[in-house]
């Protein structure tokens with residue numbers, strides 16, 4: 001018996017949302033430079049992130065990395081970056097998906113973002129832990 005998907009998006013929809021999100025992230029004044037310092041091969045990075053979401057949304061076992069460790073090791077990923085990341089991600093979701101799917105995926109992304117942001121440092125000048133609800 002196969003397990004039903006957690007959120008019924010298609011792999012094509014995941015690919016489109018991820019591509020849309022990174023087009024925005026690359027152009028963003030806060031996130032753009034952080035990604036530019038680490039991602040040397042965008043095709044490979046986006047393919048990995050698609051696998052991450054296939055794992056989280058469709059319960060396919062195709063990603064076994066550790067984003068929390070990778071973010072901490074990067075050294076310049078800050079907990080206050082997550083509010084920016086999530087707002088760009090929500091824009092990509094709204095643009096590409098029907099409202100109910102966008103909303104369901106957004107709730108999961110915010111929950112994951114909350115977990116991933118714990119323990120990371122704040123940027124200089126940031127005064128509070130961002131509200132990721």
Ligand code: HEM
Pocket residue numbers: 031034035038039040045048049052064065066067070071074077078081082085109110112113114116
């Ligand atoms: C809910 C929010 C986020 C999710 C789900 C997420 C997910 C991921 C995943 C799955 C990876 C790949 C880890 C691996 O190599 O296995 C990754 C890498 C990375 N993420 Fe995030 N991330 C999030 C937020 C952020 C934020 C806020 C930043 C800040 C700029 C960021 C910057 C990076 C960087 C720099 C890498 C490493 C890329 C590389 O070395 O190729 N992420 N992220």
